[in-house]
Amino acid sequence: MRTALVTGAASGIGRAIAMQLASSGYRVLAVDQHVIIEAELTQQDNVDTATVDLSDFEACQALVKNFGAGIDVLINNAGFQYVCSIEDFPLEIWQKMQDVMVTAPFVLTQAVWPTMKAKGWGRIINVASVHGLVASLYKSSYITAKHGLIGLTKTTALEGGEHGITVNAICPGYVRTPLVEKQIAVQARLLNIPEEQVISDVMLKNAAIKRLLTPDEVAAMVLYLCTEAAGCVTGSSWTIDQGWTAQ
Numbered sequence: 512m513r514t515a516l517v518t519g520a521a522s523g524i525g526r527a528i529a530m531q532l533a534s535s536g537y538r539v540l541a542v543d544q545h546v547i548i549e550a551e552l553t554q555q556d557n558v559d560t561a562t563v564d565l566s567d568f569e570a571c572q573a574l575v576k577n578f579g580a581g582i583d584v585l586i587n588n589a590g591f592q593y594v595c596s597i598e599d600f601p602l603e604i605w606q607k608m609q610d611v612m613v614t615a616p617f618v619l620t621q622a623v624w625p626t627m628k629a630k631g632w633g634r635i636i637n638v639a640s641v642h643g644l645v646a647s648l649y650k651s652s653y654i655t656a657k658h659g660l661i662g663l664t665k666t667t668a669l670e671g672g673e674h675g676i677t678v679n680a681i682c683p684g685y686v687r688t689p690l691v692e693k694q695i696a697v698q699a700r701l702l703n704i705p706e707e708q709v710i711s712d713v714m715l716k717n718a719a720i721k722r723l724l725t726p727d728e729v730a731a732m733v734l735y736l737c738t739e740a741a742g743c744v745t746g747s748s749w750t751i752d753q754g755w756t757a758q
Contacts, residue, residue, distance in 0.1 A: 512557070513581045514568055515737075516540045516619070518565060519589030521547045523688030524638060527726035528586055530734050533558050535734060540578050543589070549745035551568070557692055566607055582623040584631070584737055587660070588614035590640040592690055594649045594697045605652040612656035615665065620667055624676070633676035635735045637664050643751040647713075648718035661748050668746030677745035680737050683716040684752035687723040695697045719754025 513530045519525035520541035529541045529552055538557045541547055547560040559578075563570050575582055590612045593604050620635055627633025642650060643657035659681050668678040685691055691714075698709045715721050732751055735741055750756055 512536060512538050513583040514538045514540070514578070515584035515586060516575070516578070516582045516623070516628040517540060517586040517588060518615070518619070518658070519638075520552070520560075521545045521549065521657050523690060524683070524726045525586075525588040526552065527730035528588060528638075529558065531727070531730040531734050532584070532586075532737070537584065538559065538580060539672075540574075542574065545661045550578065566610040568610075568614065568618045571615055571618045575619065577615065581626040581630075583622050583627070583632065583660045584634045585619055586635070586636050586733060587619060587634055589615070590638075590653075591688075592650070592653055592694055594701065595692060596649055596701075597651050598720050608656050609651040609659070613654075613659040614661060617663055620663070620678075622646075624671075627671075627676045628674045631675040633674075635664075635667065635671070635676065635678040636733050636736050637661075637678070638733075638746065639664070639682050641682050641755050643682050644670075644681065644748065644750070644756055649698075664732060664748065666680070672721050672745060677741065677743075679741075679744060679746070680748045681729060681732055682748050682750045682752060683729050684686060684718060684750075684755050685723050686729060687725055688726060690724070715753070716756060717755045718752070719757065722753070724751065724753065 515537045517529045518530040521543035533539045541560045594662045637660050639660045641655045642654045642663045664680040695706050700705045
């Protein structure tokens, strides 16, 4: 049985990824900064949960070390959003976002690397964002972090190739998750427009397909990248962005 570590697994995309991996026969370590109470996850025999602050890098290292089976698949998914103009952006929140979304994936990648290298097989998938490829207003720290995550993806893909380790990024557009739901009210206030207009005129403005993604659609792409069929897919940034970046 292959093992997978999924960060940000309490809800949204991370929950969907953990669920699909568990249903596909993986032993899953579901990690979040909040206690995971999701019954569909916690009641499965092949799912373990852990509560970890990913900005605590020693805790990240211990997480991998203490999971005795070793990690075959690492999904760096955890993240959060803070919408604010650059002139007012709090430095402590900027730093926290970089820690959670760039440095923690690096630390976890470094921690799982020796086992993957020894086995000659590994899959590392970084859940970035379409904002790892393009920018939007009022999201300076998030966009910087996601661009950095794609850079980490490319570099580790080059280093992992000869050892059977593939590393890819997934770049979704807006997904209907608690993270996105919280953004709607903030964007409405900043832009002085109704909340329903945020979805149509901001989130889906550049999309060819005028609907939000579902977490399960992103999880399905993760599942493919974990297969043997994707054994030569590495260093790529996979867009699932409703056609946003096609323009």
